[in-house]
Amino acid sequence: MPQKPLQSSQKVKYEGKYLQFIVEDGWEYVRRHNCTGIVIVVSMTDEGKVVLVEQYRPPVKGKVIEFPAGLINDQEADELESLESAAKRELFEETGYQAQRIDVLVCGPVSGGSSADTVTIVRAWDLKKTGPGGGDASEGIVVHEVELREVERWLSDREREGYLIEPKIYSGLYFLEKSF
Secondary structure, three states, X not given: OXXXXXXXXXXXXXXXOOXXXXXXXXXXXXXXXXXXXXXXXXXXXOOOEEEEEEEEEHHHOEEEXXXXXXXXXXXXXXXXXXXXXXXXXXXHHHHOEEEEEEEEEEEEEOOOOOEXXXXXXXXXXXXXXXXXXXXXXXXXXXXXXXXXXXHHHHHHHHHHOOOEEOOHHHHHHHHHHHHO
16 A cells, blocks of 8 residues: 655554554654545435435444545555545445545545544535445444435434534535535
């Protein structure tokens, strides 16, 4: 997996299967070494329903509502995967929807104080349901389709039920509302 080489000021303190714990000039942070980036897929059906996913996330010990997302180039392949291919793959794996077009909305750090990860949020267009979704065997993803005009109330209801809401949802909703 191609990754940026460590600079002379960076020291790997621990390396796991997917993450490295780095110390650089007294700053501690993690970086993934099993991919080249992260993509979040913001999408809506032709009927005006926002496509969200729910899955249990062990680090926060709870079910999280979020947009479909995943790692770019995290699978063994002869060629590097494009951002667009990764977005389409993750959307299909997690939701069963195929997108005809992907547009980049914004890119930036996931958590600039603790992680070297960057995320690209994309908009998927012209969806067609062609599979069951649910993710791979390790994910247990539940797909939710919520009317755009109802999504904020729906998210508030889920939060009251104890679900955690990924804050990047609100960025994605901003872009969906602008394009609706």
